[in-house]
Amino acid sequence: MSNATPSAPLYDGIGHGYASARRPDARIAARIDAALGDARTVLNVGAGAGSYEPAHRRVVAVEPSALMLSQRPGNAAPAIRGVAESLPFRDGSFDAVMASLTMHHWSNWRAGVREMQRVTRGRIVVFTFDPLRTREYWLVQEYLPAIADSPTEAFDLAEVAAAIGGRIEIVPVPVDCTDGFLAAYWRRPAMYLDPGRRGAVSAFHSVPPEQLHEGIARLETDIASGEWERRHGAGLPADDFDAGYRLIVRD
């Protein structure tokens, strides 16, 4: 996680088309909802276009990017502009705080964790990933190794969980996952050839353009020749795959 630039300008720049490429996956939504337990009021930090906000609870969203806020559906929870590191709420304002695929963008994740602990009356649910697993993902390892060096990969999942005081749960990625995050297409490699899908994933923006072009061109060749299928087809599971996505849950 970077300690340098705030990411709101990043998402004002790269957030175009996010809501269509990154549709929340119902199975992941169910995991997040279960982790929220009996919380009636929930703050969603780094809420973006509203993915994974449970419709049957009273949710308030915080999000720094105007472009992301503009993609929230008309019936989405009320949202305000703000950042995790300085949440504009009094202590203990919510039954639970959630954060989905956002913590790796915070300029200071420790400050964000302290703020979540301050404004929740108890529960914290963070959907994130383990950078140690990202670097083992076939796309990163074989085609785009620069992704592993991105500032958003520079955090220790166990350290984050310890700071939160939560347990770590594995969230397998379904083979037909609808949320097009980095490893969503683990069994559908041709999806990575689509610039629109890549555009909705910040990791691809961190790769120097010539390396991105070279890696994707090589992937395209390997798909067309059957080489990708030969190397990976038999080794991958049929239904879902542990690509390193994790829930950190503090009850």
Ligand SMILES: C[S@@+](CC[C@H](N)C(=O)[O-])C[C@H]1O[C@@H](n2cnc3c(N)ncnc32)[C@H](O)[C@@H]1O
């Ligand atoms: C990959 S998107 C995830 C959005 C949404 N939570 C989801 O699951 O689709 C990352 C979001 O984190 C937001 N973000 C970046 N820096 C932030 C910060 N310091 N505090 C809160 N949110 C931040 C971005 O603007 C962006 O909307």
